[in-house]
Amino acid sequence: MSMDVLTMILATAVTAGTPILYAALGEVLCERVGVLNLGVEGMMLVGAVTGFMVGVGTANPWLGLLAATLAGGAMALIHAFLTVSLKANQVVSGLALTLFGTGFSGYLGKSMIGTPLPNPFKDVHLPVLSDLPFVGPVLFQHDMLVLASYVLAPALWFLLFHTRAGLNLRAVGENPAAADSLGVNVFLTRYIYVIAGGMLAGIGGAYLSLAYVPTWMENMVAGRGWIAVALVIFATWNPLNALIGSYIFGGVHALGFRLQALEVTVSPYFLKMLPYILTIVVLIIVTRNNKVRRIGAPQALGLPYDREER
Amino acid sequence: MRKWYSKAVLLVAVMFMTAALLAGCGGGEEPSADNSDKIKVGFVYIGSPGDAGWTYAHDQARKALEEALPYVETEVVENVADADAERVLTQLAQNGNDVIFSTSFGFMDPTINVAKKFPDVVFLHCSGYKTADNVGTYFGRMYQARYLTGIIAGMATESDLIGYVAAFPIPEVIRGINAFTLGVRSVNPDAQVKVVWTNTWFDPAAEKEAANALLDAGADVIAQHQDTPGPQQAAQERGKLSIGYNSDMSKLAPKAVMTSAVWNWAPYYIETVKAVKEGTWESSSYWGSMAEGIVGLAPYGPMVTDEMKAAVEEAKEKIVSGEWDVFTGPIKDQNGELRVAEGETMSDKDMLSMDWFVEGVQGNIEQ
Numbered sequence: 001m002s003m004d005v006l007t008m009i010l011a012t013a014v015t016a017g018t019p020i021l022y023a024a025l026g027e028v029l030c031e032r033v034g035v036l037n038l039g040v041e042g043m044m045l046v047g048a049v050t051g052f053m054v055g056v057g058t059a060n061p062w063l064g065l066l067a068a069t070l071a072g073g074a075m076a077l078i079h080a081f082l083t084v085s086l087k088a089n090q091v092v093s094g095l096a097l098t099l100f101g102t103g104f105s106g107y108l109g110k111s112m113i114g115t116p117l118p119n120p121f122k123d124v125h126l127p128v129l130s131d132l133p134f135v136g137p138v139l140f141q142h143d144m145l146v147l148a149s150y151v152l153a154p155a156l157w158f159l160l161f162h163t164r165a166g167l168n169l170r171a172v173g174e175n176p177a178a179a180d181s182l183g184v185n186v187f188l189t190r191y192i193y194v195i196a197g198g199m200l201a202g203i204g205g206a207y208l209s210l211a212y213v214p215t216w217m218e219n220m221v222a223g224r225g226w227i228a229v230a231l232v233i234f235a236t237w238n239p240l241n242a243l244i245g246s247y248i249f250g251g252v253h254a255l256g257f258r259l260q261a262l263e264v265t266v267s268p269y270f271l272k273m274l275p276y277i278l279t280i281v282v283l284i285i286v287t288r289n290n291k292v293r294r295i296g297a298p299q300a301l302g303l304p305y306d307r308e309e310r
Numbered sequence: 311m312r313k314w315y316s317k318a319v320l321l322v323a324v325m326f327m328t329a330a331l332l333a334g335c336g337g338g339e340e341p342s343a344d345n346s347d348k349i350k351v352g353f354v355y356i357g358s359p360g361d362a363g364w365t366y367a368h369d370q371a372r373k374a375l376e377e378a379l380p381y382v383e384t385e386v387v388e389n390v391a392d393a394d395a396e397r398v399l400t401q402l403a404q405n406g407n408d409v410i411f412s413t414s415f416g417f418m419d420p421t422i423n424v425a426k427k428f429p430d431v432v433f434l435h436c437s438g439y440k441t442a443d444n445v446g447t448y449f450g451r452m453y454q455a456r457y458l459t460g461i462i463a464g465m466a467t468e469s470d471l472i473g474y475v476a477a478f479p480i481p482e483v484i485r486g487i488n489a490f491t492l493g494v495r496s497v498n499p500d501a502q503v504k505v506v507w508t509n510t511w512f513d514p515a516a517e518k519e520a521a522n523a524l525l526d527a528g529a530d531v532i533a534q535h536q537d538t539p540g541p542q543q544a545a546q547e548r549g550k551l552s553i554g555y556n557s558d559m560s561k562l563a564p565k566a567v568m569t570s571a572v573w574n575w576a577p578y579y580i581e582t583v584k585a586v587k588e589g590t591w592e593s594s595s596y597w598g599s600m601a602e603g604i605v606g607l608a609p610y611g612p613m614v615t616d617e618m619k620a621a622v623e624e625a626k627e628k629i630v631s632g633e634w635d636v637f638t639g640p641i642k643d644q645n646g647e648l649r650v651a652e653g654e655t656m657s658d659k660d661m662l663s664m665d666w667f668v669e670g671v672q673g674n675i676e677q
Contacts, residue, residue, distance in 0.1 A: 008526050110358065113362055212515055213515050213518060215539070215540075215562060218358065220514050222512070222516070253516065257506050257516075258526070260523070260673070261523045261524055261526070262527070263672065263673075263674075265674055
C-alpha cells in the first residue's frame, strides 16, 4: 500500500468518522449523567433537515448549524422531560424519539429534496498545519466542523475528569442520591447534559447535510446514530477514546470502498460488522475485569431518580 | 402514586409522535364518488415522489396519465414498506380502483395474493416475474439507455478509467454495468470501467465515499446504479464528470452531470389503462424498449460535444429501429472467454439472469 493511498484512507476515516464523533460525544455526556438516549438517530435526522433548510434559506451554513443545534436540543428536551421529570422508561422514550425524528424529518424535508445547498462548509487551509507532510492532508485539510471536533473532544474530556462540574455530573450518573445529599441539583444537571447531548447529535446530523454530502435526503443518517450509541460503549464513556473510536468506525466504512478500488477482495459484510465485533470485545473486557470495571458504564445509567424513593 | 401518571403521559406522548410520524408519511388522495364513465387507477410507491429518483419517475408518469386520459382518476399511497403492501393493495382494491400499479420488486407476492381476492381488478407489478390472469408485469430495457450513456462517458474520459458506483450484484445492476461498458468500449476500446459495490440502495454519504475512492483510483467519469445523486456530487466537487440514473440529476451537480439514463413510464401507463378501459387488456410480461420510449436520456449538459451527440444518435437509431441490440456478439467476458458469438444476440432469459462481467470491467461479482 503506497503512502498516498494510506493518506487518503486516513483522511477519509476522519471525515467519515466526524458525524459519528459528534453524536457519540453527545451520547457520552448524556450517559455520564445516567440517561440513556436511544433517540440519537432521530435527533441527527432532525438536525440534518433543519440545518439544511436554514442553510438553503439563508445561504449561510453557520446559521444552518445553529438551527440544527437548537433542533437537536429541542428533541433532547422532550427526552429529558419524559425521563427525568416524569421518570419514564429511557429506552421507550429514546426509541419513540428516533421513530418520531425519522418521520418528522422526512415530512419537513419533503420540499427540500433535490435542492442544492448554496454554501456548504468548505475545507479550510490552516497556515503551517495544513502543509505538514502526511499529517497535514490526514488531519488538517478539512472543513471547520472537523477541526472544531479536535478541540471539542479533549475539552469534554477535561470537563469530565478535571473540573468540579465534571465531578458533579459523573456523581449524578454514578449515584444520584449521594450527589443530591451533597447539594448537587440532580434534575438540573441531567437536563443540562441531556440537552447538550442532543445539541451535539444535531450537529452530527448537520455535518452530513451541510458539509459531508451536502444535501438533504430522507433518512440520510442511515444508521450512524446507532453506530454512535455503540461507539460510546467502545469508548468506555471517555471522549478521547470516542475520538479514536469514531475514526476506526468511520475508517472501516471508507476502507471497504478503497480496497475494492484497489481490487483487494475482503467481504464488505465482514468490514461492516467489524465495529460491532470490536464493541462486543470491549464490552466483554470492561465487564469481566473488576479493575477495569470502574471505567465502565455509569452505575445509575438507565435509572430514573426519585427523591422520595431514596 | 406518580408512576401510573408518568406512564400515562408517556403513552400519550408516544401516541402523539406516532400520529405525527404517520402524518409525515403522507396519505393517499381523497377517493371520490363512483362514476361509471371514470376509471380509477391506484399506485403503490415504495418511497416518496420527493426521492428525485425511482418513485419520482413513477409519479411523473402518473401525472402524465391523468393529463392524457381525462376519464382517469388516480389514488396514491406513498412510503409503503414491503410488509404493509398486502394491506395497502387490499385497501386500494376495496376503494374501487380498476387498475393498480404496484411499483416495487418487493410487492410481488402481496400483489399476487391480493389479486386472487379481487379477480375483476387488473394488477400490474413492476420489475417482478410472477403473473396471473389479472396480474401483468412490466419493466424497461434500461440497458439500452445505459449503452448510450457509455458512449458519452467513453468519449469524455481522458484517463481511460471510468468509475461505476453500484448497489448490489444482482442481474439488473450487472446488466447495466455490462451495457454501459460495451458502450464505452464501442468508442474507446482502451477504456476500463471500475466497479465499487456499496451494498446499499440508499446512503448518500456512503455512495459519495465510494465515488471518491474511484476518483482517487484515477477515474475521471463516474456512473452509478443507486437511488441518490451522492456519486454525482463527489464528481462535481472534484471537478470531474458523471452520468446520472433514474431521473435527470443535473440539478444537484450541474457542472458534472453530462446526462442521465432515465425512466419514462408514461407511454406504458397510458397504453395499459386505455386497453383496460376498452376491454382489450390481457396479462403479459412487458419488458419495454427504448423504441417504446420507456427508457431514454435526460437533456445533455453543456459539456457534451456535438461529436458525442452524433455518436449517441447513430447508436440510438440502430437500437430503436430494432436493427441491432446491445448484447449482440462478439462479446467476451472478463476472462477473455467468448460468451456471445458473432452475429448472435442474447435471449431475454439470459439477459435477465446475467451474472458475469464483460471484458473491460474491473471488479468482482462474488465478494
